[in-house]
Amino acid sequence: MLEITLTLTLSHEYVGEGIGSRNRRANAASLQSAAMARRPFGQQAMDEHTEAFLDQAQAARFDFKTASAKAAGDERLKLAVNNAVMRQYSGRSLALMQLPDADRLRTLAGQIKQHALDHLDYYLEQLKANVERNGGQVHFAADGADARRIILDLAQRANVKTAVKSKSMVSEEIDLLPAMERAGIETFESDLGEFIVQIGHDRPSHIVGPIIHKDRRSIAELFSQYFGTPYNDEPTALTMQARKFLRGKFRRADLGMTGGNFLVAETGQVCVVENEGNARQSITTPRVLVSLVGIEKIVPRLADLAVVLKLLARSSTGQHMTVYTSLFGGPRGAGESDGPEEFHLVLIDNGRSEILASDYRETLRCIRCGACLNACPVYRSIGGHAYGHVYSGPIGALITPLFQGLANFKELPQASSLCGACYEACPVKIDIPRHLINLRRDIVNQRLLGFWERTIYRLWAWSMLSPLRYAIVVRLQRWRLRRSARGSGWVTRMPKIASGWTQVRDMPAPAPRTFHQLWSDR
Amino acid sequence: MTQPVDVLARVRAALGRHAPLSAPPIPPEMDEPITRLVHSDFGLPELFARKAMENKIGVELVYVDELAERLIAFLRVQQVQRIALPVSPFLDKLGIPAAIADGGFFATRWDQMTLDALYDYDAAVTDVYAAVAETGSLVVRASPGHGRALSLVPPIHIAILQPKDFVPDLVDLLQKLRDDGVTSATSIITGPSKTSDIEMNLVVGVHGPTTVHAFVLQ
Numbered sequence: 150m151l152e153i154t155l156t157l158t159l160s161h162e163y164v165g166e167g168i169g170s171r172n173r174r175a176n177a178a179s180l181q182s183a184a185m186a187r188r189p190f191g192q193q194a195m196d197e198h199t200e201a202f203l204d205q206a207q208a209a210r211f212d213f214k215t216a217s218a219k220a221a222g223d224e225r226l227k228l229a230v231n232n233a234v235m236r237q238y239s240g241r242s243l244a245l246m247q248l249p250d251a252d253r254l255r256t257l258a259g260q261i262k263q264h265a266l267d268h269l270d271y272y273l274e275q276l277k278a279n280v281e282r283n284g285g286q287v288h289f290a291a292d293g294a295d296a297r298r299i300i301l302d303l304a305q306r307a308n309v310k311t312a313v314k315s316k317s318m319v320s321e322e323i324d325l326l327p328a329m330e331r332a333g334i335e336t337f338e339s340d341l342g343e344f345i346v347q348i349g350h351d352r353p354s355h356i357v358g359p360i361i362h363k364d365r366r367s368i369a370e371l372f373s374q375y376f377g378t379p380y381n382d383e384p385t386a387l388t389m390q391a392r393k394f395l396r397g398k399f400r401r402a403d404l405g406m407t408g409g410n411f412l413v414a415e416t417g418q419v420c421v422v423e424n425e426g427n428a429r430q431s432i433t434t435p436r437v438l439v440s441l442v443g444i445e446k447i448v449p450r451l452a453d454l455a456v457v458l459k460l461l462a463r464s465s466t467g468q469h470m471t472v473y474t475s476l477f478g479g480p481r482g483a484g485e486s487d488g489p490e491e492f493h494l495v496l497i498d499n500g501r502s503e504i505l506a507s508d509y510r511e512t513l514r515c516i517r518c519g520a521c522l523n524a525c526p527v528y529r530s531i532g533g534h535a536y537g538h539v540y541s542g543p544i545g546a547l548i549t550p551l552f553q554g555l556a557n558f559k560e561l562p563q564a565s566s567l568c569g570a571c572y573e574a575c576p577v578k579i580d581i582p583r584h585l586i587n588l589r590r591d592i593v594n595q596r597l598l599g600f601w602e603r604t605i606y607r608l609w610a611w612s613m614l615s616p617l618r619y620a621i622v623v624r625l626q627r628w629r630l631r632r633s634a635r636g637s638g639w640v641t642r643m644p645k646i647a648s649g650w651t652q653v654r655d656m657p658a659p660a661p662r663t664f665h666q667l668w669s670d671r
Numbered sequence: 672m673t674q675p676v677d678v679l680a681r682v683r684a685a686l687g688r689h690a691p692l693s694a695p696p697i698p699p700e701m702d703e704p705i706t707r708l709v710h711s712d713f714g715l716p717e718l719f720a721r722k723a724m725e726n727k728i729g730v731e732l733v734y735v736d737e738l739a740e741r742l743i744a745f746l747r748v749q750q751v752q753r754i755a756l757p758v759s760p761f762l763d764k765l766g767i768p769a770a771i772a773d774g775g776f777f778a779t780r781w782d783q784m785t786l787d788a789l790y791d792y793d794a795a796v797t798d799v800y801a802a803v804a805e806t807g808s809l810v811v812r813a814s815p816g817h818g819r820a821l822s823l824v825p826p827i828h829i830a831i832l833q834p835k836d837f838v839p840d841l842v843d844l845l846q847k848l849r850d851d852g853v854t855s856a857t858s859i860i861t862g863p864s865k866t867s868d869i870e871m872n873l874v875v876g877v878h879g880p881t882t883v884h885a886f887v888l889q
Binding site: 232233236257260270341342345360365368384389395416417418424426432434452453454456458466470476478481483484486498502503505 | 677678679681682683684685686687688691692695696698699701702704705706707708726781782785786787790806808813814815818819820823824840841842845846848849853854855856857858859860861862863864865866867868869870871872874876877878879880
């Protein structure tokens with residue numbers, strides 16, 4: 150025990166890695182064999198790492214260390230992820246320079262979203278009244294089960310056979326698609342990336358680019374299998390194949406579904422941004438339209454959209470505007486011959502009101518641009534699936550524990566070097582690093598650390614709290630480390646608890662005299 | 672249904688309130704100098720043209736008397752046969768429907784066709800609600816004579832713009848939309864439909880038009 154405390158004194162920050170590394174290899178091996186054993190989609194295997202992570206995520210306690218270690222070792226994944234995020238990230242920097250004062254605009258956007266959150270009850274009521282005035286219906290859903298029930302009810306009442314949906318993170322959050330399919334409603338994701346996710350039984354790995362973990366070879370194989378056509382990995386050919394197929398679906402769909410980037414309280418409108426045109430298709434062709442949106446997406450005024458729209462596309466993909474920005478708030482108008490006959494806005498809470506009541510209210514400002522993912526050195530190394538839930542990257546590390554319970558995802562707040570790149574990138578200035586530190590505090594306060602880890606930290610803290618104890622510990626530690634570095638001058642092996650540190654690198658022996666000694670001899 | 676009460680009550684409790692606010696809250700003041708990018712009404716068609724071309728929207732600045740000729744030439748180059756049109760006094764006044772019919776194309780007005788039939792058309796020639804110079808965007812609003820699908824379903828969308836369509840900035844567009852009142856659907860179009868989902872390769876023409884072309888009247 151003493152030895153452990155000693156080691157901690159010099160290298161306490163590596164203790165997490167040390168504890169995890171013990172079983173890492175064994176876990177990775179068993180995960181791999183589990184992944185090999187299952188073939189969910191015909192003969193087509195899901196991406197091996199994807200499947201392994203999904204299994205992990207479904208386990209009651211998500212093992213982030215195993216998942217991230219495996220992802221970090223996957224060079225193909227790293228290459229694909231970096232190709233995508235680096236391009237978006239550099240595009241973002243250039244696009245923000247077009248603004249007169251990007252920093253102040255980000256502050257303003259944050260203030261607008263914060264104001265809406267601080268008065269959310271008022272704006273929700275205003276929104277509801279205005280949507281109803283536009284001829285739409287508003288449904289409040291307390292959680293995922295509630296939302297699924299409301300949407301399935303609506304679909305069944307309208308006798309819906311086929312549905313098309315456009316990309317929506319909140320629908321991923323509540324697993325809407327499988328629920329629709331189980332209810333016998335033929336449902337298609339129409340965003341190209343999400344369509345590929347759907348037919349591959351995969352999961353999105355990035356808020357904006359759902360399939361950045363996939364290369365064209367695996368997409369071409371998937372298409373060849375799904376459509377029964379010859380292999381062709383040319384991106385244009387693949388896209389046209391999906392276009393043709395999905396056009397047929399749009400033309401016949403009874404139900405269109407969208408999410409919503411913003412809800413405008415004063416006009417009762419949903420604002421959806423996209424590049425492909427599938428959300429526009431969803432609000433144009435089907436006779437019933439359902440928009441499922443989180444209650445936190447509100448902005449008070451139409452004018453506020455200028456602020457948030459100018460930041461959203463720039464932060465996300467480096468565009469100054471997405472190709473399509475649509476505003477809609479009700480069924481088709483009198484005399485119009487396209488657009489939905491009925492419009493339903495489903496506003497979902499699903500844990501948001503709890504976050505609203507907590508110290509983490511600010512995190513609900515998030516506009517899901519993905520800039521913090523692109524900026525994050527951890528995300529760039531492990532991709533999105535390793536985070537174990539729909540929201541990945543820094544914002545995922547923050548809101549997944551808030552949504553899904555800190556006890557189930559207590560590793561995520563630790564998966565950050567707190568470098569601050571996410572805060573720097575955030576268009577609504579959510580102080581992600583600060584909130585991650587607060588979550589770490591909660592982990593300690595809620596006694597979610599293991600007995601040994603807690604004891605070790607206690608002992609360490611105890612030894613640091615008095616100059617005498619500190620001096621003794623440092624002296625002992627130096628003596629021990631210098632002894633183990635005898636000969637080569639390098640410490641190559643540490644005791645069990647910190648062995649993760651020396652498994653991959655050596656540490657130089659401590660200097661013969663400490664800084665304190667040198668200082669007092671001065 | 673009891674849910675509405677439930678979620679709103681939860682939100683209110685989360686905010687530490689027991690009753691609705693007595694007065695409407697005052698949102699943060701709009702900071703125009705940092706939000707607005709275009710500060711003048713001068714040279715908007717030219718700015719629009721530059722920005723729209725960056726977005727891969729084709730732009731031709733034309734005079735009224737040469738519009739029909741240039742339009743027909745464009746339709747020929749694109750090998751268009753079937754053309755959909757909105758009900759538009761503006762296009763009628765310019766003689767567009769007549770010119771298209773004289774050019775030997777098959778043209779149908781929105782009020783004489785079904786949405787399903789539109790899927791078999793090659794192009795739509797439309798007017799717009801507005802055009803945003805800042806972003807090079809076309810803005811269309813659904814109305815009985817101008818279906819949402821017109822600028823979406825056919826592979827080619829051709830828009831005819833007149834000087835009074837232009838607004839300098841997104842800020843001005845939103846003000847105009849607010850002043851004109853809510854309609855069923857509005858779309859801001861900033862280029863042809865596109866995706867970069869597959870290995871970040873840009874592919875144009877996913878679910879919307881592959882070609883967007885604007886004739887700007889001078």
